[in-house]
Amino acid sequence: MTYGKAVLIALDQLLNALGGGWPDETxxxxxxxxHVAGVRSWPCRWLDQVAAWMGDKDHCRKSYESERQGRQLPPELRAQKP
Structure with a gap:
């Protein structure tokens, strides 16, 4: 992961935490x-549309999957495969 991408993710997580979300989630x-829970879908649709303009289709779903798989963690902290 590049330095710039790491800083952007950290800022994203900070904004999420300031908005009452989990501190390690984007x-x-x-x-x-x-969106999946039916709470509100417009933020996901809006962000996915903005990201698609930059070539990142299905951004929110992929970000969620990345969080679930721990891909933002240092390699030694990721779940070990059996």
């Missing part, structure tokens, strides 16, 4: 969870 992942 807004994108939170928006996906809201």
């Amino acid at each position: 807004l994108s992942s939170r928006f996906w969870r809201w």
